[in-house]
Amino acid sequence: MHVLLLENVSAVAVQQFRDAGYEVESLKAALDERELIDRIREVSILGARSKTRITSAVLAAAPKLVAVGAFCIGVDKIDRAAASERGIAVFNDPHSNSRSVAELAMGEIILLLRRTFYSSNQMHLGLWNKSAAGAHEVRGLTLGIVGYGKIGSQLSDLAEAMGMRVVFHDVAHVLARGNARPVGFRELLGISDVVTLHVDGKPQNQNLFGGDEFCAMKDGACFLNLSRGFVVDHEALAKHLKTGKIAGAAIDVFPKEPESGAGFTSVLQGLANVILTPHIGGSTEEAQQNIGQFVSARLIDYVRTGNSMLSVNLPHCHLEYEPGSHRLMHIHHNVPGILRAINDILADRGINIERQVLDTRGTLGYAIYDINRPCDEELMRLLRAVPHTIGVRTAGA
Numbered sequence: 001m002h003v004l005l006l007e008n009v010s011a012v013a014v015q016q017f018r019d020a021g022y023e024v025e026s027l028k029a030a031l032d033e034r035e036l037i038d039r040i041r042e043v044s045i046l047g048a049r050s051k052t053r054i055t056s057a058v059l060a061a062a063p064k065l066v067a068v069g070a071f072c073i074g075v076d077k078i079d080r081a082a083a084s085e086r087g088i089a090v091f092n093d094p095h096s097n098s099r100s101v102a103e104l105a106m107g108e109i110i111l112l113l114r115r116t117f118y119s120s121n122q123m124h125l126g127l128w129n130k131s132a133a134g135a136h137e138v139r140g141l142t143l144g145i146v147g148y149g150k151i152g153s154q155l156s157d158l159a160e161a162m163g164m165r166v167v168f169h170d171v172a173h174v175l176a177r178g179n180a181r182p183v184g185f186r187e188l189l190g191i192s193d194v195v196t197l198h199v200d201g202k203p204q205n206q207n208l209f210g211g212d213e214f215c216a217m218k219d220g221a222c223f224l225n226l227s228r229g230f231v232v233d234h235e236a237l238a239k240h241l242k243t244g245k246i247a248g249a250a251i252d253v254f255p256k257e258p259e260s261g262a263g264f265t266s267v268l269q270g271l272a273n274v275i276l277t278p279h280i281g282g283s284t285e286e287a288q289q290n291i292g293q294f295v296s297a298r299l300i301d302y303v304r305t306g307n308s309m310l311s312v313n314l315p316h317c318h319l320e321y322e323p324g325s326h327r328l329m330h331i332h333h334n335v336p337g338i339l340r341a342i343n344d345i346l347a348d349r350g351i352n353i354e355r356q357v358l359d360t361r362g363t364l365g366y367a368i369y370d371i372n373r374p375c376d377e378e379l380m381r382l383l384r385a386v387p388h389t390i391g392v393r394t395a396g397a
Contacts, residue, residue: 001303002042002064006030007049009071010292017045020300030259037061045299047071050279051259056082066393067091067302069295070312072282073098074228076201080313084364087331087391090313091298095150096290097282101198102154104281105226106162108250109194111275112222113138115248118273134247136193139163144192146185146208147199147227148174155196156180167192189216196224199231211236214246222248226281229253238267241274248273252281304396306368315359315366325354325370327395333388334365341386346371349379364390 003017005026017024022045030051031039040046040062047069048054054068056079068078070092083090111117113136122129143159145152148170156166156177166180169188176182189195195217199205209225210233217223223246225232234255240246251268257279258264268274282288301307305321306329308314314331321327332338339358346353346369355370375394383392 001044001066003045003047004039004043005047005071006052007071009047009049010288012289013047013071013292013296016293016296016300020304033058040065045069045303047295047299048077050074050077051257052077054078054083059083059086059088062088067299069299071288071291071295074201075312084313085390089302089308089311091295091302091311093291093294096294097284097287098150098154100284100287101151101226101281102158104252104277105151105155105196105198105224105250106158108224108275109143109159109196109222110138110162112224112248112250112273113141113194115273117275118248137163141165141193142167142191144168144183144188144195145180146170146188146195146197148176148180148182149198149200151226152196152198153177155198186216189213190218192221193218194222194224197227197231199227201228206230207233209233211239214240217246219245220247222246222250224250226250226252229255229257234267238271241268241271248275250275250277252277253279306395308366313361313364315361315364317357317359317366317368319355319357319368319370321395322370325395326372326374328369328371328375328383328392329394330367330369330383330386330392331390332365332367332386333390334360334363335388338365338386338388339367342367342369342383345379345382345386351379 001022003022003024007030008028014024014026033053033055036058040058042064043062044064044066046065050072054077059082065088067089068083070078073092073094075090075092078090080090115135140163142165145156145168148168152168159166160178167183167188168180169183169185208231214236237249241249268276298310306327307318309316309318330342352372353369354372358367380392
């Protein structure tokens, strides 16, 4: 099986695939749609980070593709509906870089409140301006966290350890950590000395934060966004930074992000007490190693056993794998009669089902079987001919 990894995926993942016996090609850069279509025909597993768009056209050009791995949290660059229709599993890692993002956010909160980054820039320009004006300790201040998931909740712990009061808002019912307390969105804006966004990439979060929200914040509060670039109106943020309504900001994500080394422009450039970073919240060696290990392990296990637990698009199926088992997997549209048709084919050929499991998810159904003898080409042909079948494969193929 051929594995194609893009965007400098961790060497840990490369080694795990090679140890599993796969042929691996690892590229440092992302590929555009045309380049990816040219390369993907023989690929069984595709891995990328946050720059590569895996479109319906790319998936259509990959007849051997079994699974896609997003070596990051977000999967918004992957056409998951098209992947599902082709029976291609998609996996990501929603956990491994959360600590890195939370630590960067905590560090930037301190830098903003102490105006450290601004003072450093002044020193680089040859200006010595020793002053306490506008500089504050974090202890005793209120941090408002919008989005209290894996990152927001870890940041909550770090902030409390530094002596901050923490309030949060989340659209889901989540358990508060420590002494943090849930509040309404508007209340959070009005009482927080620092507001930080840690929302996901769902379409409803687009333009979440604009002029009205900045006006609702406390005078002189600081603002951070380490979530998604499209959730914040940067023009409005620049306006309120210039008037002093917002005392400082740290922005790690942008509506349009160039490739590494390319030119970058933003209305936030050159403004005092503004920290701009190139989407590096999760870019630590520790996070990338953990992500590389986690996602590659999920992909290898899916190919070897059919285990689709933690897939972001397929039904979640797991059947304990016993070495030497004759395993087959069947992905199909979720309509009545599929299992009966499969079972009839197996019974007609004198094949005994030793174990089986089925799960459904929306329009998809997924079944894993262990049978008492190997699958031959005729059996595979019959299974593929079952109406509403999307894909059939055996373990390791």
